[in-house]
Amino acid sequence: MEKHVLEKGINLGGWLSQYRIYDHSHFKTFIQKKDIRRIAAWGFDHVRLPVDYPLFEDDRKPGEYLQSGFAYVQKCIDWCRRSGLRIILDLHKAPGYAFDDQQSNRLENDRDLQDRFVELWLALAKEFKSADQDVLAFELLNEINFQSSKKWNGMVEKTLRGMRAMDPERLIVVGGNCFNSVDYLSEIQILPDAQILYAFHFYLPHSVTHQKAYWFEGLDVFDSPVDYPGVAVGLKSFLKDHPQYQDRLGEDVDVHFDRSYLEKRIEPALHFLMATRRALYCGEFGVIDRAPMGTRENWTRDVVSILKDHYIGYAYWTYKMLDFGLVNEAGEIINQKLIDILVG
Numbered sequence: 001m002e003k004h005v006l007e008k009g010i011n012l013g014g015w016l017s018q019y020r021i022y023d024h025s026h027f028k029t030f031i032q033k034k035d036i037r038r039i040a041a042w043g044f045d046h047v048r049l050p051v052d053y054p055l056f057e058d059d060r061k062p063g064e065y066l067q068s069g070f071a072y073v074q075k076c077i078d079w080c081r082r083s084g085l086r087i088i089l090d091l092h093k094a095p096g097y098a099f100d101d102q103q104s105n106r107l108e109n110d111r112d113l114q115d116r117f118v119e120l121w122l123a124l125a126k127e128f129k130s131a132d133q134d135v136l137a138f139e140l141l142n143e144i145n146f147q148s149s150k151k152w153n154g155m156v157e158k159t160l161r162g163m164r165a166m167d168p169e170r171l172i173v174v175g176g177n178c179f180n181s182v183d184y185l186s187e188i189q190i191l192p193d194a195q196i197l198y199a200f201h202f203y204l205p206h207s208v209t210h211q212k213a214y215w216f217e218g219l220d221v222f223d224s225p226v227d228y229p230g231v232a233v234g235l236k237s238f239l240k241d242h243p244q245y246q247d248r249l250g251e252d253v254d255v256h257f258d259r260s261y262l263e264k265r266i267e268p269a270l271h272f273l274m275a276t277r278r279a280l281y282c283g284e285f286g287v288i289d290r291a292p293m294g295t296r297e298n299w300t301r302d303v304v305s306i307l308k309d310h311y312i313g314y315a316y317w318t319y320k321m322l323d324f325g326l327v328n329e330a331g332e333i334i335n336q337k338l339i340d341i342l343v344g
Contacts, residue, residue: 001086001134001171003197003279008343009046009088009315010039011284014322016072017050017092018100027055027072030320033079035331039319040083043343047085048283048315049076050092050142053120062095062116070127077128081135088173088315089128090139090283095120099143099179100215108146117141118159125163125170138163139173139283142180143201149177149187157191164193173281175199180283182265185272198272201284204265207232207252208299212290213323218245225292228299229258259302266306273310282307282314286324293335301341308344316342 015031039047055069073089080087093099096106096113107113121140128136140159146152156174163172172195176184180201188198203209210216211226221242226232236253239246255261269280285303287296300316307314317324320331326342327333 001137006046006086006281006313008044009048010044011048011050011315011318013050013318014320016055017052018322022054036079036083040085042339046087047080048088048090050090052093053095056120063119065123077131077136086135088137088139090142092142094141102145108151114155118162121159122162125167129167133170137171137173144177145179146177152177153189169195171195171197173197173199182268185268190276197281198278199281199283200269202282202303203285205252205257207235207249208257208295209287211288213288218248227292228295231256262302263306270310280312282312284317285314286317288323297337297341300338304341
């Protein structure tokens with residue numbers, strides 16, 4: 001798969017990843033063929049498919065891989081191929097690592113879990129080796145957050161070494177540390193492998209994109225709408241009363257959020273492009289549905305415009321529900337204008 005063909009995509013979050021419970025009824029119904037056809041008809045050219053490791057193996061029986069999990073992924077690959085979409089298979093949660101549960105993360109310092117991570121990817125590479133290389137790409141792990149980028153770089157190198165032995169040409173997506181932060185792109189080790197696409201996620205400023213998010217410490221208490229363009233009205237006085245959130249939200253105080261602000265925050269990606277001459281991909285971005293709809297539209301329009309200006313492909317978070325969706329639980333479109341902005 002050529003890197004430049006991944007221009008405008010959408011995530012399929014909440015289906016095979018971040019599901020409420022492990023439930024085959026959910027896996028069979030949350031996303032269906034008609035959804036993939038609609039995504040293609042809207043004008044997207046690819047989907048990013050997040051998957052959690054329990055889909056493939058049980059913690060009680062590590063290494064015994066579940067054919068049912070492979071079958072769900074294969075079905076999505078087939079739907080995408082028939083609809084003219086490409087697909088990135090993204091390991092969203094790995095044994096010992098979950099981006100949304102940092103307290104339980106053990107992957108960074110547990111050699112057995114690291115070996116299990118590599119073995120899982122070898123199993124996936126073997127299972128989908130016959131998939132058209134122009135249809136399927138792999139993404140090693142979503143939003144890694146290690147104390148050391150060096151440790152993550154070493155895991156990437158080891159995993160790729162094993163995967164390349166059986167599938168030398170498939171496109172593989174690799175993100176950097178601190179939840180795929182654009183500011184940590186400079187710490188990614190650039191490997192002598194032409195079929196790696198380096199990636200970042202973009203959700204800045206958090207007081208806009210995650211306003212009123214019940215899981216974002218600080219913004220769950222700062223219960224005020226934040227417009228874009230605009231400023232976080234009342235945030236300065238809020239932090240005086242709640243200094244424990246200063247580290248998380250202090251940088252958003254008295255800042256006017258507009259296109260110039262976004263261009264400044266995306267600058268590390270441009271530095272990466274110039275320094276490495278490698279393509280870049282923005283695997284996630286979006287604004288929560290608790291924000292004013294005008295804010296969702298305006299922020300998304302500016303981010304899409306900036307990414308396009310610099311030939312950075314992207315995938316919006318997300319298609320359905322999960323607080324950022326383009327459609328609701330019934331599959332009804334929430335705002336057609338937002339879709340039009342994304343597909344251009």
